[in-house]
Amino acid sequence: MVLPSTSPLRAGLVVVQPLRRKHCAxxxxxPLPLLVLEDGVPRCLACADLGHLVFLPRGDTALTRRSREESALWAVVVRFNRRRGRYERQGLLVEEEALARAESRCLADAEARRRRRARDARRRAAQDARFAEAFATQIRRLFPGCPPDRAGAIAAHASERGSGRVGRSAAGRALSEGAVTCAVIASVRHLDTPYDRLLMDGVARHEARRRIAADVEAVLRGWREAVGTAAAAQSPVTGTEAATKPTVRTDIAG
Known part of the structure; x- marks a missing residue:
């Protein structure tokens, strides 16, 4: 077991939570719940002179930072994530007295930090609400036939913070036509076609998308009709312009 060169822990003491049963050399x-690698062989914390340290799980940023500041000796605890292929921090080992001092410091300004977190949460909520409204407005511009409530629901789902959905991508945050259309297609696919039932019946995802592509396009066409009517009334589209207009494949978007 060797820490990779890409590990974020390039300096300082590192303690490993092993995935396999290991014994001190x-x-x-x-088997050891925590171990230190010395010359490539595992050693228990007692043999590595770290047995007096206590484990502080990750999660409380202020407590972690202050415990590290207060502790003369500390080590980072990591565990290998097989799916991501890398070591990830699990917490710290710190001196017990240092942890107590850090907890006292955190208690002393807990109210101020609580108020700051509340302010930050309100600020993020306001930002998210403004972005979701802008996303919904873009949906209604591209698909004027889409019911307003549906446009709002699509925008809220696609733009949820931390979701990794298309609304949080760079293109989504820029309200690009392609990203907004992908969000609408994804909603139509799940709510207006038998796509989910096909998946439950064991149909492969790409085949299920192929089967319902025409249904998705029919809904999108209906929601776009107002755009086509308005555009035709204002400025007829020439054959060349129509040929160069970008399209989004409904069988792969979303």
């Missing part, structure tokens, strides 16, 4: 104690 010195005292043979085991």
């Amino acid at each position: 010195a005292c043979r104690r085991g």
